[in-house]
Amino acid sequence: MAKAPKTKTTEKASERSGGKLLADALVANGATHVFAVPGESYLDLLDGLYSVRNRIELITCRFEAGAVHMAEAHGKLTGRPGVCIVTRGPGACHAAIGVHVAQQDSTPMVLLVGQIPREETDRESFQEVDYRRMFSPIAKWVTQIDDAHRIPEIMAHAFDVAVSGRPGPVVVAISEEMQKHLAGVPDIGAADVAPAHPAPDAIPKLMKLLSKAERPLAILGGSRWSEEGRAAIRDFLVANDIPTAVSFRRQSLFDGTSKHYAGDLGVGADAALVAAAKESDLILAFGTRMGEPVSQGYTLLDMAGATPLVQVYPEQSEIGRVYRPALGITSDVNAFALAIRDERVKKPKWGAWRKQVRAAREVQAVAPEYEGPLNLARALQALEKVLPKDTIFTTDAGNFATWPSRFMHVKQDQEFLGPTNGAMGYGVPAAIGAAITYPGRQVICFVGDGGFLMTGQEIATAFHHKVAPIIMVFNNGMYGTIRMYQERVYPERVSGTALTNPDFARFIEAFGGHGEVVTTTEEMVPAYKRAAASGKPAIIEVRMNPEQVTNRATIADLRAQSTGKKK
Known part of the structure; x- marks a missing residue:
């Protein structure tokens, strides 16, 4: 039977512009925040967002790289896709770094990019870029919407892809004229999909391997861990007395004050932890890909599987990608954690081993005697004692980042966000997004x-x-990480790594914020308390000794080591 034609009134009432459909699609798929730098290529979407301003908060940013880092931080914290919108050409290029962060950090993200009018394609029109070609190596899926009727379908799928399997970024180009077209189509919300659970025999196999071990080590990593999932995996690991490390910049996943915490296994990892991982006779890799930073440049394990490895990951193609596991389990990390929470080894044989690994972590966290009035290790440890129990930390990339990782302890209710791809410029916008x-x-x-x-x-x-985030700027007047490598390979030949800086405290004061300068150990905590009490965005400039280029070596040490190697 043929459908009755719609009346003109009904048809008009049901039709919406592409820009309005896009905004409604964001609402339908659970977006609460949109981070954006406005552009003429998506004026109609901006107007659509105005109509849903009571449901979605539009965050106006100053630079696309900042906007996309804010969205990525939002995705890390919530487990839902962070949403960013940028304009075509330069805007998309500036945002590419955040897509790479989301890819390597396995963070769900949806990036909407304004696009040229479709009829101008392949003329090298103003700001024209083929986004499928540009983003395909660093995004889970890249598509373009040219037909307004398909907006609900494609946007719903974009959100689904961003959170499925190994989470990651999806890029959706939206052509300019499409946003003006009218379409009478219904909204499509997120699909209710049950997460992948471990196979029926997976947990018994894992427990059998664990019961035979004498020196097990767990490594927690990955994204989209829920509070319940983190609690469940913690219960399992603690009840079975298993020493537990976190992968690179994943300190949120395990309480750093626990007697089972072994440290972070990434860039700048403690040598004793690396040695323990190599000595272990069973690695439990829960949620981590065992990528380059965690595996210490793919040197941690034998790739053929000499050390038994149990790898749990939501994307089957990532299991055994580099290291062949004794057991691979394809599962959502939270579903796995809940499934294994109550499993117990009857008589664990590794009590002394756990104490040995933990003792090494405690030794690493002892503050050495550093030259000068500022002992940054002690200052950070004093700061740790006065911070709120639910503090959110963000970190940028660089040698300075190894100081809080080594000397501070992220507690159970705190969060720690950092770019595992080593992107400089991440920390400040991530803090604002958080x-x-x-x-x-x-x-x-x-x-x-x-x-x-x-x-x-x-x-x-x-x-x-x-x-009002508080930004701690560690100022040593150089690109410290590159200077470190430079001194190791080309000692005393300083090239391109020296910096000239402003007065950072006055910088924030120019905005109307609160500025502090710390030059001694004792100044850190009072400076923080004043910054927090101000209720304003704040900068604490920490003026470091440039000679102390890492928390383990001075420039003189590196030069001496390099000279010794050359001899």
Whole structure:
């Protein structure tokens, strides 16, 4: 039987512009925040967002790289896709770094990119880019919407792809004229999909391997761990007395104050932890890909499986990608954690081993005697004692980041966000994104002087949206990590790594914020307390001794080591 034709009134009432359909699709798929730098290529979407302004908060950012880092931080914290919108050409190029962060960090993200009018394709029109070709190596899926009727379908699928299997970024180009077209189509929300659970025989096999071990080591990593999942995996590991490390920049996954915490296995990992991992007779890799930073440049294990490895990961193609496991389990990490929570080994044989691994971590965290008035290790440990129990930390990339990782302890209810792809410029916008996502929580950003001046202007976004992160700028007047490598390979031949910096405290004061300068150990905690009490976005500039280029070596040490090697 043929359907009755719609009346003109009904048809008009049901039709919406592409821009309105896109905004409604974001609402239908659970988006609460959109981070954006406006552009003429998506004016109609901006107008659509105006119509849903009571349901989605539009965050106006100052630079696309900052916007996409904020969205990525939002995705890390919530487990839902962070949403970012940028304009075509330069805007998309600036945002590419955040897509790479989301890829390597396995963070769900949906990036919408304004596009040229479809009829101008392949003419090298103003700001024309083929986004399928541009983003395909670093995104889970790249598509373009040219027909407004397909907006609900494609947007729903984009959100599904971003969170499925190994989470990651999806890029959706939206052609300019399509956003003006009218279409009478219904909204499509997120699919209710049950997560992948371990196979019926997976847990018994794992427990059999564990019962035979004498020196097990767990490594927690990955993304989209829920609070319940983290609690469940912690219960299992603690009840079975298993020493537990976290993978690179995943300190949120295990309580750093626990007697079972072994440290972070990534860039700058303690040598004793690396040695313990090599000595272990069973590696339990829960949620981690065992990538280059965790595997210490793919040197940690024998790739053929000489050390038994149990790898649990939501994407089957990642299991055994580099290291052949004794057992691979394809499962959502939270479903796995809940499934194994109550499993117990009857008589664990590794009590002394766990104590040995933990003792090594405790030794590493003892503050050495550093030359000069500022002992940063002791200052950070004093700061740790006065921070709120639900503090959110963000970190940029650089040698400075190894100081809090080594000497501080992220507690059970705290969060730690950092770019596992080593992207400088991440820390400040991530802190702002975190503060916008959870406005009632204290957010502390650790960033070097080099990284701050890449995206530090995003502090304007914090003022604009009335959030107050505290930015700790570790100032040593150089690109410290590169200088470290430089001194190891080409000692005393300093090239391209020296920096000239502003007065960072006055920088924030120019915005109307709170500035502090720390030059001694004792100044750290009072400076933090004043910054927190101000209720304003704040910068604490920590003036470091440039000679102390890492927390383990001075420039003189590196030069001496290099000279010794050459002899």
